[in-house]
């Protein structure tokens with residue numbers, strides 16, 4: 001596990017250019033969140049970019065609006081990217097997934113099967129659970145597991161922006177669902 005002065009954690013040595021790019025994208029996603037929430041989305045947004053910085057897909061959580069427990073932001077965005085690129089195997093494209101909060105246990109599986117090569121996330125699951133009450137599921141040492149499969153992970157990127165989005169979501173009385181009841 002690698003860590004920098006700002007508290008960013010990663011499963012490989014932190015590259016400052018890569019981190020700066022991820023920070024800009026994730027802060028951009030946090031800024032767009034309010035508009036998505038107004039339209040009925042859950043408070044999580046993801047985007048997939050190719051190695052040339054081209055946006056391939058971007059999608060929010062639509063569990064409540066579409067009555068589907070699988071429709072987390074990461075899953076929706078992966079589905080969209082596969083449709084756009086017309087493939088079930090994204091590994092040939094060297095794609096990166098950026099997401100406003102740490103992926104839950106379902107999305108970790110979804111990311112593995114998709115062939116995504118790098119994951120950059122904002123707020124860690126523990127803080128998401130503390131602020132909202134969403135259940136993120138049990139997660140083994142996934143940084144190591146992803147490293148073994150050659151998938152880069154950077155986390156805790158611009159967490160303050162994510163916290164503000166989630167506090168607003170809860171304060172405005174939006175739905176928080178908990179599968180464990």
Ligand SMILES: [Zn+2]
Nearest residue numbers: 072103104107
């Ligand atoms: Zn998820």
